[in-house]
Amino acid sequence: MFVILILMKRKIFLLFLFILTILFFTEKILADHTCQTSCGYPPRCVGALKCIDGLCRNEFCPSDSDCICSNPNNLRVLCSSSGNSVTLSWTQEGGAQMFAIRINNTTNPWNGNCNNPNPGDVCQLISCNSDGVTCTWNDRNLNLSYNISISRNTVYEWWIHAIESGRWTDAVHGPSFICPPPQPTNLRASCSQSSNLVTLSWDQVPGAQAYALRVNNTNNPWQGNCSVSQYEGDICNDNVTTNSYTFNPLGGANYDWWLHSITSGGWSQAVHGPSFRCQTPTPTPTLTPTPTSTPTPYPTAVILGNLREYLGNSCYNNIYTSSLQINLNPQSPNGIITNCGITPPNEITRSSYRCTIVFNNQNTNPTPIQNFSLSARAFNYSAGYWTIDNACNEISNNNLLIDVASGRSTVYNKDIFFPINSPWIKLKDSSFSSLGELSNVIPLNISPYDIEDTNNRYLIINSNNNDPGVVTASSINISNNDISNKRWYVENYRKIKSFSPQVFLNYVKSRKNIQNIRSLSNIQQKGVYFWENDFQLDNNLLNQTNVQSFVLITNGNVIIREENFNIGRNCVDISNSKSIAIISTQTISFYNNSQCAAGIFIAENINIGSNNNQGLKIKGNLIALNSLSGQRRWENNNRPSLFMFFQPKIYLDLLPYLSISKYDWEQLQ
Amino acid sequence: MKKGQVLLILVMLLATALTITLTATYQSITETQLTKLEEENQKTLAAAEAGIEKALQLKQGGSFTSLGLSNLSGINTLESSVEISNQGNNTFVTPLLQKDEQYTFYLAPYNSQTKNFSGNSLSQNINICFGTSNSNPALEITIIKSDYTIRRYAINPINNSYIENGLTASSPNQNDCPPNLSFTNRYTINANDIGNNSLILIARVIGNSSTRIGFRANNSFPIQGTTIISSARSTAGVEKKIKLFQSYPQIPSDFFITSF
Numbered sequence: 001m002f003v004i005l006i007l008m009k010r011k012i013f014l015l016f017l018f019i020l021t022i023l024f025f026t027e028k029i030l031a032d033h034t035c036q037t038s039c040g041y042p043p044r045c046v047g048a049l050k051c052i053d054g055l056c057r058n059e060f061c062p063s064d065s066d067c068i069c070s071n072p073n074n075l076r077v078l079c080s081s082s083g084n085s086v087t088l089s090w091t092q093e094g095g096a097q098m099f100a101i102r103i104n105n106t107t108n109p110w111n112g113n114c115n116n117p118n119p120g121d122v123c124q125l126i127s128c129n130s131d132g133v134t135c136t137w138n139d140r141n142l143n144l145s146y147n148i149s150i151s152r153n154t155v156y157e158w159w160i161h162a163i164e165s166g167r168w169t170d171a172v173h174g175p176s177f178i179c180p181p182p183q184p185t186n187l188r189a190s191c192s193q194s195s196n197l198v199t200l201s202w203d204q205v206p207g208a209q210a211y212a213l214r215v216n217n218t219n220n221p222w223q224g225n226c227s228v229s230q231y232e233g234d235i236c237n238d239n240v241t242t243n244s245y246t247f248n249p250l251g252g253a254n255y256d257w258w259l260h261s262i263t264s265g266g267w268s269q270a271v272h273g274p275s276f277r278c279q280t281p282t283p284t285p286t287l288t289p290t291p292t293s294t295p296t297p298y299p300t301a302v303i304l305g306n307l308r309e310y311l312g313n314s315c316y317n318n319i320y321t322s323s324l325q326i327n328l329n330p331q332s333p334n335g336i337i338t339n340c341g342i343t344p345p346n347e348i349t350r351s352s353y354r355c356t357i358v359f360n361n362q363n364t365n366p367t368p369i370q371n372f373s374l375s376a377r378a379f380n381y382s383a384g385y386w387t388i389d390n391a392c393n394e395i396s397n398n399n400l401l402i403d404v405a406s407g408r409s410t411v412y413n414k415d416i417f418f419p420i421n422s423p424w425i426k427l428k429d430s431s432f433s434s435l436g437e438l439s440n441v442i443p444l445n446i447s448p449y450d451i452e453d454t455n456n457r458y459l460i461i462n463s464n465n466n467d468p469g470v471v472t473a474s475s476i477n478i479s480n481n482d483i484s485n486k487r488w489y490v491e492n493y494r495k496i497k498s499f500s501p502q503v504f505l506n507y508v509k510s511r512k513n514i515q516n517i518r519s520l521s522n523i524q525q526k527g528v529y530f531w532e533n534d535f536q537l538d539n540n541l542l543n544q545t546n547v548q549s550f551v552l553i554t555n556g557n558v559i560i561r562e563e564n565f566n567i568g569r570n571c572v573d574i575s576n577s578k579s580i581a582i583i584s585t586q587t588i589s590f591y592n593n594s595q596c597a598a599g600i601f602i603a604e605n606i607n608i609g610s611n612n613n614q615g616l617k618i619k620g621n622l623i624a625l626n627s628l629s630g631q632r633r634w635e636n637n638n639r640p641s642l643f644m645f646f647q648p649k650i651y652l653d654l655l656p657y658l659s660i661s662k663y664d665w666e667q668l669q
Numbered sequence: 670m671k672k673g674q675v676l677l678i679l680v681m682l683l684a685t686a687l688t689i690t691l692t693a694t695y696q697s698i699t700e701t702q703l704t705k706l707e708e709e710n711q712k713t714l715a716a717a718e719a720g721i722e723k724a725l726q727l728k729q730g731g732s733f734t735s736l737g738l739s740n741l742s743g744i745n746t747l748e749s750s751v752e753i754s755n756q757g758n759n760t761f762v763t764p765l766l767q768k769d770e771q772y773t774f775y776l777a778p779y780n781s782q783t784k785n786f787s788g789n790s791l792s793q794n795i796n797i798c799f800g801t802s803n804s805n806p807a808l809e810i811t812i813i814k815s816d817y818t819i820r821r822y823a824i825n826p827i828n829n830s831y832i833e834n835g836l837t838a839s840s841p842n843q844n845d846c847p848p849n850l851s852f853t854n855r856y857t858i859n860a861n862d863i864g865n866n867s868l869i870l871i872a873r874v875i876g877n878s879s880t881r882i883g884f885r886a887n888n889s890f891p892i893q894g895t896t897i898i899s900s901a902r903s904t905a906g907v908e909k910k911i912k913l914f915q916s917y918p919q920i921p922s923d924f925f926i927t928s929f
Contacts, residue, residue: 429819430927431809467821469926470809470832470875487834488823490875496769499923602924621927628929644927648813651920652868656784659918661894662772664764667714668898669910
């Protein structure tokens, strides 16, 4: 290489060096921008951000120095009504550490010297901690506004840079602005009876070049267009150069009037003067009205209470929902104003509510004794309801008689109960593929299934040193919980079934040693065994063989008729369990009183049995390739109805049998 | 017409007829030779396949004659043989895996005769390569250890997040993956995660496309199955060689992933 360079002529060599330099810097620039995805410190991890070292960061840009901000956007200007201050606003996706703001009073050029800017110019660094800066987060967008004082009748230009770790974005220019003047104040109308004149006057607005006056005779409409003739008695004058205006009003006519101040910055908002009427007609004597007594206001009624989770035979404080609506419906709505608030208002865990009911009897005539019905909806819960005496039961009593006329207390303590009626499941250490939609709403207040479960509100929990797997489903509704501590899931996903029990049966018949049996006592060694037609299994039958590991396939139905099948009485101990896989080309059914079973259960259809107060625990694996039926639940819905604890040991024990071979064929010559 | 002209025309006609006849004859001979060659190829290829079948059946290699294939017509059975290879390698590529299929990769030595693991895994970084420019799914990796603990990884391909909150693969460098295949994704499982007690690694394809999965490490992996190479030679001298890889036991994905 160097020999080639030396042999080159000098000009060619310099050209070559120049090209190399360009290539080098081009690569640097590209590398610097590969992480231009997000920066800053949003309050929670969103999107592609991950929690790294306690902060939300892009995993490709794990350190501050990797981050470069996106350009600020949505730059806006809002002038104050006084016209001498302005709020400059913008949005910063992903946030930024600080911003450099530049504001130029265009009566002078921008001198670019932030140490000594021209009078009226602003050149400074600001952040969410700066005076005059307001910051709010909206999802991952940081919305900022910055208030400054300005000179009237002056055009300003402004631009900003976002800064992260000392790295500046390009300047983004906001719209140039000049703020309109303040409104005129102290508007007055003075009639002169002698000369039939009225003088409208107001305080001078500093800097105002003129005023736009509008006077409307209310006996006719307002034209709305000053360039055409006005209705009788109306005035539309855009060039009133003093701070008063005198004219002849129509006798006895009522007038409304309003005014704008005008500068080169535009028109101020309209300000209305007092309505007036000159040359009032001779008054007709009127009777002094009999004073009427103002009714005593009714007391405000208050209904308040706790929000409680109802799980069958137990109730717990707080509910867990992303959407909650509580409304009171009066029997006679005339004059009734209801307003309900929730505590805390913006968090997912809600604890209490308070509704106020105003009976407005000052200008209406509400019914002081009437029923109010409750309407309470919380996402993922059934409709909320009141009960008699706040009893924890499912007997709803959603009408409350409120009496504000008797003088008795108008504070009513009524808890609202939100039931979760659907049973729910839990898995441990497994992956999961739902045959269709996955809906598994786990209540806020749960108890472990047994000592092998935890209080974690995940669909898949995991043991120490174990990881949960991926969940796939066509849709997933797990309330506001997470799938697992890894949060791995794929939605809108349909798993392809390539291997059914029948296909496996055909495979082992052609490729493996398989023995037909009519009794489990025929099982003399580890292997794959075939049972023609239906059969039932219990522990006595299972113990007819001493073989510890085998696969049993049937082309019929299987019934597991045992409370604790192939597992200890505590549904935990599997030290004496056999490593078995039961495979059916039809249905595997568990007795309704089955409590637990150990093994791998694979079938086209699985019926877990039905029981209103007994869940089912499987230690091994449970695979239904077509459907899962049965209805398990607990009287107290705070425990999972099905708890499946994945056991990799059984797969390893059955590796030569519950398996196939894969082949790769290649013609070499 | 003069006699000389007639003779000239006759000569020209004879030459034309001779050319046509010779061309037709040559073409016929060539086609016959090609047909024979094709027959020879097919016969030899079938003999090579028969050698594979026999080796699978007997679980041993050797010459066709020693395998009991001495009566294959037109095959030189003394010069035809089957070789069973059990060489470990530091690269391995699975067969093509369709969507939702999985592959069981052996991290510890497995004895297919005793049906037991016969050693420990080697604690080394393992590169897992997958996807091509046309087919780019995600993977779920499950490692099962001898103490029955489970490590899992959900790995998305570059520029696609099939698995929410999953890890993301990197673009492989030149020597990261098995050669001769244009893998577009590489994820490295750390040696500490492999340790000395990992038995099998199960890689499941998640997504709407298929992929082979490549494994690469610094040191050789345990043998992943049986490789049989069968060479057959016909008596006419045509030789065919085919290779078949039969994996160690594979747990089907449909029988492994909890599903209902």
